[in-house]
Amino acid sequence: MAGPSIEIDDIVSVRWRGLPPRVVIAGAALLLIVLVATFAHWLAPFPADQMHIRDRLTGPSLAYWAGTDEYGRDVFSRVLFGARLSLLLGFAATAIALLLGVPLGLAAGYRRGWVDELTMRGLDIVMSFPSLLFVLLILGVLPVSPILTATAIGIVFVPHVARLARSVTLDLMSEDFIVAARARGERATYILFRELLPNLWPFIVVEGSLRFAFAILLGAVLSFLGFGVQPPGADWGLMLGSARDFVDEAPWMAIAPGIAMSLTVIAVSLLGDGLRQYLNPAAGRS
């Protein structure tokens, strides 16, 4: 695994210069998607579950901008509502990954010794599974629910977050300000929360955006396979799953959710890339 690409010297000298345009554009796009998700019930022409049986599998038209699905539900409306589930899932999974991973990495990097060894070897086991397989292992034995899906995805990401937090902490520990704080006899909680954590956040932000994008993609795969959002929920992955059966007759069923997901993930990745460059001009290559 690649270590953090940001050097310590760079984050210490972070100044809020003008944000690069790609961060502004990606941030604006993401804000727009969040607004659409929030106000989907006002923006959508139809309720997500309203069936128009006579208009089953009709192509895009003035009435149905992105066509209708096999039950005559408006694909465009469902895509708008689908933004809610995707964003919520991405957010919840990322939050779980960060809330568990950052403290674990901090503790391992700060305490070293057996704490470090035990934590990292334990996380190695989780990391030895391909992500999807680990999530399926959990979802295979517990009753499927959105919270469980988000938790399972979050847990799979914990080792990645923890490794990053640990390696940054290890680097920071040899910095003068930490050495000074330890020499002053500051308590561990002070060093962890007032000295280490504030210097960790640029890495957490960048890693978080990456995890957010992965979580949306993984969530879509799970829904597609039937282990994520259950019908009749309006979810992009689930919509793609039902589109598979009608790809000859109604390709628009796949196109609209695909574009929506693509735009969201691109916006998040651009934001992450842009922030990485902004927080660290030294890694300016894209």
Place this chain on the structure above:
Amino acid sequence: MLIYVAKRLGYIAGILVAMSLLVFLVTHALPENTAEVILGEYSTPETRTALEHKLGLDLPLHVQYFHWAAGLLRGDFGQSVILEQPIAPILWTALGRSALIAVPTLLLVSVVGIGIGVVSAVEHERAVDRVATISTYVAVSVPEFFWGLVFILVFSSYFKWLPTSGAASPGDGLWAMLSHLVLPVATLTFGLQAHVSRMTRSSTLEALNSNYVRAARARGVSERIVILRHALRNAMLPTITVLAQDIGFLVGGIVAVETVFAYPGVGRLLVYSISRHDLPLMEAVILVVTAIYCITNLSADLLYGWFNPRIRYGRAID
């Protein structure tokens, strides 16, 4: 080097044991009731208890684990609850079919990814590079299976060139077999090459700006040799790391892509076992696939050392 390989093998053995424990605990300690899955929800407590006794599910957990683990070591994965057949033959057949997708995909991902990456780096900031950059962003912005739908739409529904689903048996001839593989392999390659080409591009760019490349050019070494021998060889290291990561994505991608193309490989077997609550089958699939994944990762590590003689494995570990 040998010591390093031995240590890594020992480490992987440890990981595999821990993993088998984890898989076993998750599937046995959680509320799913195997007897109820087999007998249906209308079974009586008496018949369930009788079946549990017959299957040895009433034994203490650690005894069950040792029976199961001993079976694994003999290549016996137990009996599928739903299919009512031994798991091993089913699993090996499915794995073989998946390998027909995975191996060509991995080769193509390396060749195409490295190729696009090097061309992008050489054509830095020019049209080719920009097109490649934008298409990689788009390629990885949706799950791989989405491209499967797109390819079905284009090559099967519109052009009617290729079959949309299933797998051919060896009796159907080479073309029938290959034609069923083209779309799944293309789908996976399209998504996965993006990671490799991105990484190759940035590491080649870095190498091209380095002093040793400048020195080589100053000596009048031809551009071809500079790129292939001086830049690329050094640029390969991060690319190998990304390729190893891609194996993980490939495993996930195969599960979804086999579902899209109704291809009877190990991915569909896994989805089948989970949706039918066939826990022994699910355990076996997850464990075997993960073990293969670990071993492939080890090979990636060894390849890394071969490309980077600066790493002295034997000493670095000690």
